[in-house]
Amino acid sequence: MTKFIFITGGVVSSLGKGISASSIGRLLKNRGLNISIQKIDPYINVDAGTMNPYQHGEVFVTEDGAETDLDLGHYERFIDVNLTQYNNVTTGKIYSSVISKERRGDFLGATVQVIPHITDEIKSTVRSIGKKKKEKVDVVIVEIGGTVGDIESLPFLEAIRQLRNDIGKENVLYIHVTFVPYLEAAKELKSKPTQHSVKELREIGIQPDIVICRSQAKLSKEVKNKISLFCDIKKEGIIEATNVESIYEIPLIFEKQGLGDLIIKLLNLKCKGPDLKEWERMVDKIYRPQREVRIGVVGKYISLKDAYISITEALLHGGIDNNCRVKIERIDSDKVKDYSSKDPFKGINGILIPGGFGKRGIEGKIETVKYARENKVPFLGICLGMQCAVIEFARHVINLERANSTEFDTDTPFPVLDLLPEQKGVKIKGGTMRLGAYPCKLEKNSLAFKSYKQEMVYERHRHRYEFNNLYKEKFIEYGIKFSGIYQDLNLVEIIEIPDHPWFIGVQFHPEFKSRPNRAHPLFKDFIKASILNNK
Ligand code: GLN
Numbered sequence: 001m002t003k004f005i006f007i008t009g010g011v012v013s014s015l016g017k018g019i020s021a022s023s024i025g026r027l028l029k030n031r032g033l034n035i036s037i038q039k040i041d042p043y044i045n046v047d048a049g050t051m052n053p054y055q056h057g058e059v060f061v062t063e064d065g066a067e068t069d070l071d072l073g074h075y076e077r078f079i080d081v082n083l084t085q086y087n088n089v090t091t092g093k094i095y096s097s098v099i100s101k102e103r104r105g106d107f108l109g110a111t112v113q114v115i116p117h118i119t120d121e122i123k124s125t126v127r128s129i130g131k132k133k134k135e136k137v138d139v140v141i142v143e144i145g146g147t148v149g150d151i152e153s154l155p156f157l158e159a160i161r162q163l164r165n166d167i168g169k170e171n172v173l174y175i176h177v178t179f180v181p182y183l184e185a186a187k188e189l190k191s192k193p194t195q196h197s198v199k200e201l202r203e204i205g206i207q208p209d210i211v212i213c214r215s216q217a218k219l220s221k222e223v224k225n226k227i228s229l230f231c232d233i234k235k236e237g238i239i240e241a242t243n244v245e246s247i248y249e250i251p252l253i254f255e256k257q258g259l260g261d262l263i264i265k266l267l268n269l270k271c272k273g274p275d276l277k278e279w280e281r282m283v284d285k286i287y288r289p290q291r292e293v294r295i296g297v298v299g300k301y302i303s304l305k306d307a308y309i310s311i312t313e314a315l316l317h318g319g320i321d322n323n324c325r326v327k328i329e330r331i332d333s334d335k336v337k338d339y340s341s342k343d344p345f346k347g348i349n350g351i352l353i354p355g356g357f358g359k360r361g362i363e364g365k366i367e368t369v370k371y372a373r374e375n376k377v378p379f380l381g382i383c384l385g386m387q388c389a390v391i392e393f394a395r396h397v398i399n400l401e402r403a404n405s406t407e408f409d410t411d412t413p414f415p416v417l418d419l420l421p422e423q424k425g426v427k428i429k430g431g432t433m434r435l436g437a438y439p440c441k442l443e444k445n446s447l448a449f450k451s452y453k454q455e456m457v458y459e460r461h462r463h464r465y466e467f468n469n470l471y472k473e474k475f476i477e478y479g480i481k482f483s484g485i486y487q488d489l490n491l492v493e494i495i496e497i498p499d500h501p502w503f504i505g506v507q508f509h510p511e512f513k514s515r516p517n518r519a520h521p522l523f524k525d526f527i528k529a530s531i532l533n534n535k
Pocket of ligand 1: 354355356357358382383384385387407462463464465466
């Protein structure tokens, strides 16, 4: 029987529920259990693809091309699994499915209601995740987005409450992540918000088995006793989660407090003991770097850290592999204008331009590429970053004045990036870009091949515009190497400038495939090249 762990959050948002869920996944995986993980987002969007990264952070893309919540990125990185569209459920998805069933006549005669129709749909979606994999799934971890008390998450909480009755108490575990604030004036940690939050959960019929208490300082015995008494949770089930320098330490912190064994006991799971040696070695490497490197990330969403979270993580992974601490400087592309008077890249060892949409900030990114190309600073351009490199090269090396992508200038005389004919008629915005993994064939004599060490690679995409092949010969003539091609449609995937220490632009998003213990080859080599650029 597949077991379920439901993770809810209380008191405030942004507690790092996703990281708690991922860390629990890691603890169970290291006990040899086969696990799956799902994120439930109570918003009405069908998927995260149509949301602004300013509001919601990065859109994470899965192998099968789903545009999902950024927590799926944490899940993939911590648990080292490839997830799919089924691992992210939203209110929008649930309602569209119920409404189309109603139109089809599946409920003929009935009044379609939140209970039981919506809750049944939620339950069957949650339960089906365990059946999607070929091998038997031992544990499914389900994280419910939002905070307990929100109106929009109520149907989900009701559904998970019912599920414990449906499949048996011994097969379901509830974990609540809360916040224990430190009051400076009283010099005390306060347990009351946690008590209230658990009370709110109990009002809807859910008694948590475990609480994970996020706090600034360690919980005293008294605070733990209080939470245990008022929330009716055994002391061993009060887990503390204080702030840490690296999120990758959290599984180890949980393990030390016995969380892994407790889950095994409560769910009556049969498995081997934990093997966290490799993970410990990795965390040790993170905390003991031998050098430091500064990477400039030039984008327009820099005010929100989560907007480029997979890029940030992938850079750190590249650092781990090179025994190096990566310091990331987020640089606003709108501010990179005329760098001849003031050098915005002073002390920066490598420059990365991430993906993005829309015209704003483009000219600053093009200036950034010019700087990296002329000053021989290692450069990695991702998706829009690669497209900016193409525009820069066209304008300043080939002298195609006003060259541009038709995304930013529909009247450009030199559309070096353009829509494919099949994208030209697309009117609907949701889920219609080139999405998910596509094969890319590498040229043997290239930087990319040197990194990947294989000829065929599969990388994830999320874009509409492509390099315009009408200009290919001109670019080659002026020294660009097209080192990766999607052969079926003859699309450019990777560009390089050979006359440069390390300059690569990729149309895809390598950051989504990087893992802390298996850095993506391009990030690994980008950091390596940046270390060497220490003038
Ligand atoms: N806006 C560009 C396109 O649609 C790049 C997208 C991206 O960087 N993800 O092609």
